Amino acid sequence: MPKGVNCSVANCSFWKEGNLCNAEEIKIEIDAHSFNEEFASDKLGLLHQDQAMQSAATCCHTFKKKE
Structure with missing residues (x-):
């Protein structure tokens, strides 16, 4: 389990009390990966990228909504 992930x-x-993540693994992607590549490149002008200039350009794909 990851330690110290806020x-x-x-x-x-x-999510656990104290804003800790209790997932065994965490998958983080560049936001542009979340879009269909055709949509992203044609509609938003985004190119596939593997580097983020700031944390706001990333998103956690480990998220699973609580029941």
Whole structure:
């Protein structure tokens, strides 16, 4: 289990008190990967990228909504 991963998404099933993530693994992507590549390149002008210039350009794909 990852240690010391701070997360403020309280409606995630892996979220624990103290803003800690309890997931065994965490998958983080560049936001542009979340879009269909055709949509991203044609509609938003985004190119596939593997480097983020700031944390706001990333997103956690480990999120699983609490039941």
